[in-house]
Amino acid sequence: MNNEHTLNPELNESTQSSHRNGNFPWMDQSLSPRERAEKLVAAMTLEQKIAQLHGAMETINIYALPSMEEMNAMSPEEYDKLMAQIQVQRHVKGIEELGIPRFRITNGPVGVGMGDGHPSPPATALPMTIGLAAGFDPELARDYGDIIGSETATLGQHVLEGPGVCLHRTPIAGRNFEYFSEDPYLSGVMGVEVAKAIQTHNVIAMGKHYVVNDQEYERFRANVEVDEHVLRELYLLPFEMLVKDADIAAIMSAYNRVRGTYATENRYLLNDILRDEWGFKGYIQSDFWSCRSTAASLTAGMDHEMPDAKWCNETNVKNALEDTSLEIQTVNRALVRRFTQMFRFGQFERPYNPGVIDAKGHGAISRKIGSQTAVLLKNEGGMLPLDPKAYGTIVIIGQSEFVDDACNGGGGSSKVDPLYTIPPVEGMQEVLHGLGSEAKVSKVTVAKDLSNLEEAKSAAKEADLVILMAGLVASEGADLPSPNMLNDQNQMLTELLDVNQHTVVVMKDSSPVMMPWITKAKAVLEAWNQGTEDGHVVADLLFGVVNPSGKVPTTYAASENDLIYAGHPERYPGTDEGNGFPVIRYSEGLNMGYRWFQSQGIKPLFPFGFGLSYTSFELSEFSVTPAQVDGKSPITVKVTVTNTGKVAGAEVVQVYLGIPVTGQPPKRLVGFQKVFLEPEQSHEATITIDPSATNHPMSVWDYCEHDFVVKPGEYTVYLGTSSEDTPFEATLVVS
Structure with missing residues (x-):
């Protein structure tokens, strides 16, 4: 796949002949990637240039899409149909007569998500990024990025939209699962290793969402007001590390406004900081539909509109050129930046030849990553690890997302279609069998309205060992209503923890949650949304095949009143202030995350960096x-x-x-x-x-x-x- 002398099979014979005859000077590999990009752009017509400024998806009205609540209520078939309409065109059309390949883009960062193709190709569903951060181990981040980069390349894609390095300012933010941590340094260290590993596979890594896209609430409209020193010392810091330490090839601009200007039109962020101060040499892509203008966005520093041509279409660009609100040099600059990265990674020479992912091999690595990122939060009396031969009957109890199948969390565009999954019952049974145990594992799926809770209590009473599974699966597009688990799971745990003294709680979260039942629990393991190898990972940890070594990457509060926005609506969800859109003020300053708890003298339930061991x-x-x-x-x-x-x-x-x-x-x-x-x-x-x-x-x-x-x-x-x-x-x- 990486043979630089192989011609692209997507090009016709006459075009390939031009390659052989040297008619494309930009295909001269003795030139630098930027020199090649400049020669290519110089040979393009205006219409060809405009066609390369944007994605090829048919323009849609994003405000006509169903809300996140409506999407969550859809059947799997309805949701897949909607996603297929959106994901099938994640590319820029190639230009055969110039040798420009179809530019294929796939989402991340928790595995290869929505990619260019119909249907989007399956991949390894990795543990959530918040879980990776809990590993506090750069080597794990390299393994994580290596899987993502390898699978992106195998599937013939050119870009992986990740890693995401926004911070966990609140525990209710919908995309905490795909960001690392509340701490900028930890986020930066892990993000750098993921990005570097992705790019070793000649895949463009894309840091996102630049910047302060720390909430999903009104993300298309909200304005974030933040002091400069706070922006620099916290929220920009992991992006700076990506640019300087990982030499990342691309950055994705955010949806929200920053100090009154949309991130995609914010020259101070996109040009003055990113390029002039940090020396960024890559290109900037809009988040999907975050572009809000033609001339203003391109002039500010955005180089590529995705997924369609709502703004950077031929009519708009030509009109802007004619009225001089846009210069042709700016158009050329945008294209040179992206083509430079494509040449840098040999993407013009690479044939489109999708291969087969090593599902089992990558699954084994995912299992290792998952087992080293789980956090042992409580272990009263050394209840864990469990003796695999001490129990004849084991019952797993919880709601469907957590007990029926592997918890492949994270809704929205980053969701991975897994190659395979290991459900909780099957995974535990296999691990126990390998340990010489003859224990029988069963499950009770608790209804979301708790209508069969008595049935679950009866099963818990009769079993030798009870494993309660609960948690939170967050989603892009909507923040959580509160940091409590949905569907009365707190009540479910509170009542079930009274039934059998041999009970362990396994949390499968994508963000920290309230635990009002914690005093009743003897042992609590935070396993996160594990993805593909869920069933094996949890059993490995519970029965001591692996010793948990994860640490809390984002503080667990003891009370909702302890959070930074409690009593401060200006901090979240924001106030109108006569602007016509929400204004979110980061008035807590540098006191975010563990810094907030320490500066206010508040004792958390579980502090940042905490984690027990066997x-x-x-x-x-x-x-x-x-x-x-x-x-x-x-x-x-x-x-x-x-x-x-x-x-x-x-x-x-x-x-x-x-x-x-x-x-x-x-x-x-x-x-x-x-x-x-x-x-x-x-x-x-x-x-x-x-x-x-x-x-x-x-x-x-x-x-x-x-x-x-x-x-x-x-x-x-x-x-x-x-x-x-x-x-x-x-x-x-x-x-």
Whole structure:
């Protein structure tokens, strides 16, 4: 597939002959990708240029589409029919006479989602991105991105729309499942590794949604007002890391307005920051229907409208050129940027020849990723891991999404059509059989209105072991009504937890939820929306085949009143303020996520970075060197980690920094390392704080310098195993 000398079979014989005869100077591989792109654009007619500015989907009225609530109420057949209408045209038409291939685009970032084709091709349904972040392990992120990149290439697609690196500002945001975390550094580290792995397969990775698309509510209309230092230190930071550390090829602009201007028309974001300051060399694609104009969007820095030609059509572009609101050089610039990336990854030479995905091989990797990202939230009395031979009958109880089939969560355009799935009962039965257990596994599916809850109670009472499965499957297009699980699942758990003392709760979430029943539960495992290998992963964890090692990537609040928007509608869902559209004010400033809880003195239910294990660890020999620095030289933090338990496991060492600047939160994450240890084994973990790193670990945004600056003063270095559990401290003086 990657043979650079193979001609594209989608081109006819005369065109291929032109290739052979050297009539296409842009096919000269001795030239740089940009030189080739410039030669191609110079050879194009105006009509050909315009045809390449946009996707080929037939223009539709997006406001005539069903609401997310209506989509959720559809039958699977009705939903698939609607999605087929949208997904079949995810491409830009090729131009045969110029050797331009059909440009095929597929969605991500939790696997290969809606792609160009009818129907959209099946792929490996990976664990949700929030779960990947819980792994706190860049190597897992590389494995994750490698699967996505490999499958995108195998399916003949050119672009994977992901990773998504917006932040979890609220637990109710509809797309938290496909974003990483509330922390910008963790999100950036994991996003960089995913993007780099995708692009090793000569697939364009696309960071999204740029920027502050942290909610789905009124996403086509809402305006986000956010201070510059907050934008820089939190919400832009993971995008900056994608550009500088991953050399990402594309960025997707967001739907929402930012400071009154739509993101797709925001020159300050698209040009001044992204290109002039960060040095971004790729191209910018609109989110689907986020483009709101022709001249304004292209001039601001948007290069490619998707999925149709609602704005960048021939009539509009020619009119804009004629009235000089748009320049032909701007059109050329947009095309050169995209073609440069296509040439960079050899996409003009690559034949369209879809292959077969290694479903079982990739499923095995997905199983490994999933088992290392689950978070053990509670384990009273060491109830877990379970003895596979101690129970004759096991019943799994929960609502349909969580017990009937693998929890392939996340609705909307990123949803993956899985190649196969391992349901909970079958997966647990297979794992138990492999462990020599003869236990019988059954299930009770609880109705959404809890009408058969008594039946479930009876089954729980009679079983030797009860596994309660509950959770949340969020969706693009709509935020959740509250951070509580839907369909009275809290009541379901509250009542069932009283029935049998041998009961474990398995959560399958796409975002943190309220747990008012937590005091009744002896053991709680957050498994996330696992995708393909759900049944195997959960059983591996419960019965100790794998020791859970995930950490909370976004804080779990104990009460809804503890969240940043409680009593502050201007923070969410926003207020009109006479504008005619919602205005959302990030008035909490830098105090978001664990920073909010710490700055307000609020104790969370489960703090950022928290996660239990089936073994125990001890930290010792902590050191920070040097103790005095100039704000430019790297600082080395060391600690020895010892597995003091009886089974192998992994601990995540976390380093936080207290910045001596007024208005800064108590702590910010600046480094972490996941350490795998056998019983009684020790390892010296070394974490470097480099002031010049792209995450600006020691810097704050300076309005006068219009840059990140390290301020002099006494910094506090914290080390521990969560944002709240940092027993080691040291003072670092910046002179």
